[in-house]
Structure formats: structure tokens, C-alpha cells
Amino acid sequence: MKLLVAVKQVAVLDEDFEIRADGRDVHADFLLRDLNEWDDYSLEEAMKIKEAGAAPVEVVVVCVGAAEADESLRKCLAKGADRAIRVWDEAIEGSDSIAVARLLAAVARREKPDMLFAGVQSSDHAFASTGIATAAFLDWPHAAVLTHLAYTAGGKSAVFRRELEGGELHEMQIECPAVLTIQLGINTPRYASLRSIKQAAAKPIEVLSLEDLNVAPGDVGERGSLSRVRRMYVPDKGRAEMIEGSVEEQAARLAQIIKELAGSAS
Amino acid sequence: MSGILVIAEHRRDEVRPVTLELVGAAQSARRVPEERVAVAVLGAEPERSVPSVSVAGVDEVLTVKLAAGEFDPDAYEAAVRALIEARKPSLVLLPHSIDSFGYAAAVAAKSNHGFATDVFRFGYQDGALVATRGGYGQKVSIEMDFPAREVVILTLRAGVFKPPGARASPSVTSFAAPPARARVVSRSFIEVSAADDVDMTTAEFILAIGRGVGEQANVERFRELAEAVGAVLGCSRPIADAGWLPKSRQIGQSGKTASACKLYLAMGISGAIQHLAGMKHVSTIVAVNADAGASIFTVAKYGIVGDIFEIADALHSHFAS
Secondary structure, three states, X not given: OEEEEEEOEEEXXXXXXXXXXXXXXXXXXXXXXXXOHHHHHHHHHHHHHHHHOOOOOEEEEXXXXXXXXXXXXXHHHHOOOOEXXXXXXXXXXXXXXXXXXXXXXXXXXXXXXXXXXXXXXXXXXXXXXXXXXXXXXHOOOEEEEEEEEEOOOOOOEEEEEEEXXXXXXXXXXXXXXXXXXXXXXXXXXXXXXXXXXHHHHHOOOEEEOHHHHOOOHHHOOOOOOOOEEEEEEOOOOOOOEEOOOOHHHHHHHHHHXXXXXXXXXX | OOOEXXXXXXXXXXXXXXXXXXXXXHHHHOOOOOOOEEEEEEEOOHHHHHHHHOEOOOOEEXXXXXXXXXXXXXHHHHHHHHHHHHHOOOEEEEEOOHHHHOXXXXXXXXXXXXXXXXXXXXXXXOOEEEEEEEEOOOOEEXXXXXXXXXXXXXXXXXXXXXXXXXXXXXXXXXXXXXXXXXXXXXXXXXXXXXXXXXXHHHOOEEEEEOHHXXXXXXXXXXXXXXXXHOOEEEEOHHHHHOOOOOHHHEEXXXXXXXXXXXXXXXXXXXXXXXXXXXXXXXXXXXXXXXXXXXXXXXXXXXXXXXXXXXXXXXXXXXXXX
């Protein structure tokens, strides 16, 4: 059996950055890249199912992104993923989460996994919709924000808990195959060993084009998206009154604030 | 296409407050005063929620009877798609909530409607809808538009839009939901029980720690500091996820709402949006962080850029018994 894990290489803003001349994104020179934090947890969840050993499991990671995303895929391979797929074509540039989901669904149709995992959201744009939109295109059952999953490889159903607002969990049962979006804290992601990092560097990454996936160029990019970035800007933000001075002076002012405001408690 | 459709959110038949915030947002988004605002209530006994959503600005309440009482992503998706098809609203508003995470994107993807999430501002510019959300970890704001989309679905950030104060008597219409096979079934609700005796909801003074504490062994000094200054010790998500403090101490959207908190001292918490959302009501937030660019300084009243351990030790000396 097979588990497909959708990952994203996110962009993290450098300390100083500039908005692009067209005003619609940050200039690429000021973006640092990393594997999305949530995806570390979904990969770990897949690895746990594989290692439970109920049946032979292949863990396949997939990422929609340009060549630079190979770095994140290699990180996943180093952590134990069996295979990595990257989807790219210039027409994909400017895709929103829905257009990305269309591609992920096409990969799922090709790979025919038993389950598909995705992170709840990405740390850069946090649309929180790629996984569930992928399920929609596949017409698979789906559930979001899982903090607990009981699923045995090859199982016809799974029991999970989703994390609601205000410290409450909702236990539900879902038919498989399904798309599940994974929340931080569901497990403790492993670190890759130096040896496995070296081995991952030599592993192939399969690159798929729109043609390979039978997706028309008009179904991705801006034309295949449900929203469009009109303008990006740095907002005027409120700013705290900064307490300056030596550590002693800062602590003294802080103590004063606490004594004033915490009343009898202090 | 006209009119605004609001999808109410409830849990165990209790309407969640964010629903009324959506009504407030809908009211101020109307392009003409006659534009109608309808609120749809989905559930096994939707009529029970009608009084809760009968507030100023609502013209009509649509009750949609579903087989399951609690959230079912397939039933919600089918019902909302059918509502949009029947009513042809230009705008559909949902909360940016865990339930919406579970089906809103599926509605948008299947119906090809305009779609944006976690929106904190929206309105019409030259006749076109423009929705604003954050990007790159909330460091920038992004204006989105939806060219050629007749229907746009937005999920709105909680705690931003003002709910209407007055009651009203909107008309009530029952809407027949299409059948949906239950592929995801509710089993039970579980309260993240207090693993220790603390009740964050009643704490007035909270000292909370985040990633900045570095390692588990450092938690103890902040526990002692909290005790010395008379605060209840809380934490951000990564600390609870790592098991360094029980989940019941977590502050933020998915943690306990620190509803009684008046003074909040955040040490080594950079301030993810979900964390800040749980603290918006606190009158005085003081943040200590090594990173001058940390988001928490944009919501804090007072800020100290510095080493949290040095500040903690110096502060402790003011409260030594």
C-alpha cells in the first residue's frame, strides 16, 4: 500500500526585504526557503504508519514547485520517504492553493495512494485550503486539523481527533481512502541522520510536467486560480512602548508595571 | 448575483459568537442599503438556533435540516453549494474556523467560485470586491481580487468585525438540503482536561513562555518566576506540543481562552497569529523577546528587546521574599 504526503517549500522573509516592482509580491532575493513546518508532522505521521508494519507501505512525497523545492524533497527523503515527486512547469507560476490542489489531485490519480496527508496550512500564506481542495477534486472523504490519528495500513476506515477552538477535540470516523490535514503536535517529527542526508542527496527526484499529468495550462497559474494578488504591502502596525535602558532598569520598570496592574496578586 | 449569504457556525446547537461578527461584516459590506443578508443555519434541529441569529442586519434566516447534528464536512459542502445555486448571492461569508477548514475550500474548488481565507478587511473598489489578508507570517498585507467571479466565498478572521448589538425579527425560511452520504461520522467531543489544577480561564495575570525558553530544563525557572510575581504560568503552542507544559496551559486559538486575563507577560513568544488571536482582549500585554521584529510587539502595550533569562533573573530579584 501507499501513502502520499503533499509538502510545500515555503518562503520566509529575510529580516529586510523589498516589494517587487509590480507591487504584487516580495522580491525573490529576499525570500529564504524551507520545508513547511506542518509538513514535517504529516510526513512523520506517514512514517509511523509505515513503521507500525501492519503491511508493506511506500511513502511518497510530492511537491509543486520549481527546482529549488528539491531541497525540501531531499529533506523528506532523508527522513525516510521512499520516493519524491516534483511537479513543475512555468505555467504553474502564480497558482493559488486551489490550482496547486488540482495538480496534487492529478498526481494522486496517477499514484493511487491509500491515503493522502497534507499540512493544515503553510507557514507563509496560511490559506489552509490545499489539502481539502485536493480531496474535492478527487471526491475523497476529507478532514482537517487532526491532532490524533488511528489508522492501520490498508484499513477501510480511520478514527481521528480534530482540534477545535477553545481546547476541545472532536473524535470522528472517516472512510478510506481519504485526505487528512495534519496539525502541529500530532507527533514528534524525527531528525534526519547525517548518513541518511548523504544518501538522500543521491536519490532521484521524479519531475512531472503538466503533460504528464494531463492538466491544461489554463487550469493552473492565475487563470486556474480562484483569487489573484492585486497588491502586497507592508502594513502600518501598532508598536509597543519600548522599555529601554540596562537590564536592571528594564526589569525595574517591568516590576513596577506588574505591581501596579496585578494589584493584590503581587 | 446579489445579496450576502452568511453561514452560521454552531456547536451542540449553540451558535458560536463569530457568526454574529459575520453578520456585522455583511451589514457593512452591502453595496446598496436594500442588499439582502441571509443567514443559513445547518444542523439536525436548525430552528433552535434561529433566535440566536435574529439580530439587526439579518433579513432572512434559512434553516437547513441535516441528518447529523454536529459538523459533517460532506453534508455542509452539499448544503452550502445548493444554497449558493438556489440563492445566487454575490458574496458568501464563513468564519475562518476549524469547521470551515474542513469544507470551505471544497465548496470553492467544486463550484469554481472566488475564494480567499483568513480575510480581515474587504469591500468594493470600483465595483470589484477586494479582500485583504496577511502573508509571509503576517509580515505583509495582501489585497486579493476575483476577476470574473460572480460568487466569492470569504472566510473571515474571528475577533475583527463588530457584531450588531440590536435584536431583530427576520423572516424564517426552511431550505431542503440535498442528500449527502455520511463518509465522516461524529463520535464524541473530548474536553482537553486539566492535567493539572490550573484554570487558565479565570487567571487575571498570566506569565507565558514560548520557544525562546530554548529547552525543557529552563521551564522551571519561569515556573518559579511566575510564582514569585503572582502569575499563572501559561505557554504558546510549541511548548505544549513538546510536552514541557500540559496542554491545559496553552494560550491561543486552539488553547484555553484566557478570558479573565488583564495582564499578560509574554516571554520568548514571537506571536503567531493563532496565539495573538487568543489574547486580543487583554488590556495590558508586555512582551520580552530577543527579536525586535517579533510580531508580538505589534500588539503589546510595553515591549523589551532583550535576553529573556537576564530579564527574568533581574525581575525575580524585585519579588524575592
